[in-house]
Amino acid sequence: MDRRNAIKLMSLSLASIAMASVAPKAHAAILRDRASSKKRLVFYFTATGNSLFIARQFSDNPLSIPQELKKESQNYEADEIGFVFPDYTAAAPLIVRDFIEKNNFKASYFFTIVTYGHYCANVAEWWKDFAAKKGVDFNYVNTILMVDNYLPVFDINEELKLEKHTDENLAILLEHVAAHKSYVQEAQQEEGRPPMDFAALEGRRQFQYAVKAQDAMDLDRNKCIQCMKCELVCPQKNFSLGNFGVQYSGTCQHCLACVHACPQKALTLKSPMPNFPGERNPNARYRHPRVTLQDIVRSNRQ
Numbered sequence: 145m146d147r148r149n150a151i152k153l154m155s156l157s158l159a160s161i162a163m164a165s166v167a168p169k170a171h172a173a174i175l176r177d178r179a180s181s182k183k184r185l186v187f188y189f190t191a192t193g194n195s196l197f198i199a200r201q202f203s204d205n206p207l208s209i210p211q212e213l214k215k216e217s218q219n220y221e222a223d224e225i226g227f228v229f230p231d232y233t234a235a236a237p238l239i240v241r242d243f244i245e246k247n248n249f250k251a252s253y254f255f256t257i258v259t260y261g262h263y264c265a266n267v268a269e270w271w272k273d274f275a276a277k278k279g280v281d282f283n284y285v286n287t288i289l290m291v292d293n294y295l296p297v298f299d300i301n302e303e304l305k306l307e308k309h310t311d312e313n314l315a316i317l318l319e320h321v322a323a324h325k326s327y328v329q330e331a332q333q334e335e336g337r338p339p340m341d342f343a344a345l346e347g348r349r350q351f352q353y354a355v356k357a358q359d360a361m362d363l364d365r366n367k368c369i370q371c372m373k374c375e376l377v378c379p380q381k382n383f384s385l386g387n388f389g390v391q392y393s394g395t396c397q398h399c400l401a402c403v404h405a406c407p408q409k410a411l412t413l414k415s416p417m418p419n420f421p422g423e424r425n426p427n428a429r430y431r432h433p434r435v436t437l438q439d440i441v442r443s444n445r446q
């Protein structure tokens with residue numbers, strides 16, 4: 145066996161160990177995918193681990209967008225370049241938009257997987273157009289349904305009971321990307337709901353999540369133990385420890401990484417309107433079961 149094949153075999157068996165947590169369909173697809181000798185770069189953003197989990201199925205070493213953004217503008221070049229990020233109101237988080245705008249990308253195949261929780265609308269078509277304007281022509285844009293971490297609308301305890309067929313869907317996405325399939329998911333209508341006005345979504349996309357941290361969250365100082373996990377997972381460095389305890393301010397992505405990571409459930413979302421609760425269940429928090437708090441810290445720490 146030559147060195148090249150030995151390295152390939154070693155990385156296949158490492159991938160096999162890493163993927164032991166996914167069910168057989170996706171596992172087989174991952175192994176076939178990793179056997180390719182093509183150079184692939186995968187960039188991701190995550191708040192609660194779903195997108196990191198998916199990014200890891202496409203690459204042994206996916207690159208965190210908040211960490212890459214610390215560098216000067218880069219020229220990224222590979223055979224294949226992939227993006228994985230959560231859907232925020234049928235669009236990409238602002239930090240992902242920032243990243244694609246500030247850097248240059250060269251590859252013969254570009255793909256994106258958007259993780260979402262309930263309804264993805266026309267996020268794939270929107271991203272294809274958005275990225276094209278920034279000079280990146282995606283060949284493949286698809287979505288994958290996972291736990292919905294959007295606390296104003298969803299109770300995580302209820303979410304965890306739902307079967308979202310993530311593993312079967314992941315296996316399909318892996319096969320598509322390995323085969324360099326060309327595809328952009330068409331706009332989806334929500335089952336049992338009136339037709340979505342896609343034009344109306346456009347106005348909200350630009351500004352909706354460019355909020356101030358202090359306007360988005362409340363902190364219960366009686367519960368806070370000053371562990372600063374909120375600071376460690378925040379991609380915007382919005383938290384610090386001052387003379388009067390934990391302080392937070394600055395532009396917020398509304399990613400909810402801090403709220404989900406707080407071990408005391410001391411951080412809660414402010415209500416957008418009177419007599420309307422800020423969250424469905426302030427006692428339920430989420431992190432993908434195969435992703436550790438350290439993984440989120442490594443991804444987002446500033």
Ligand SMILES: Cc1cc2nc3c(=O)[nH]c(=O)nc-3n(C[C@H](O)[C@H](O)[C@H](O)COP(=O)(O)O)c2cc1C
Nearest residue numbers: 191192193194195230231233259261262263292293
């Ligand atoms: C601000 C915000 C907006 C969201 N908007 C949507 C949405 O429009 N549709 C949807 O299905 N899920 C939405 N979600 C849920 C996330 O897209 C989903 O849970 C994602 O997998 C989380 O990924 P992460 O764990 O990598 O952060 C939203 C979540 C947040 C925090």
Ligand code: SF4
Nearest residue numbers: 368369371372374406
């Ligand atoms: S993570 Fe929660 S308990 Fe820890 S410092 Fe932040 S707000 Fe306080």
Ligand code: SF4
Nearest residue numbers: 378396397399400402
């Ligand atoms: S303050 Fe919280 S919600 Fe806002 S960017 Fe930081 S981690 Fe995300």
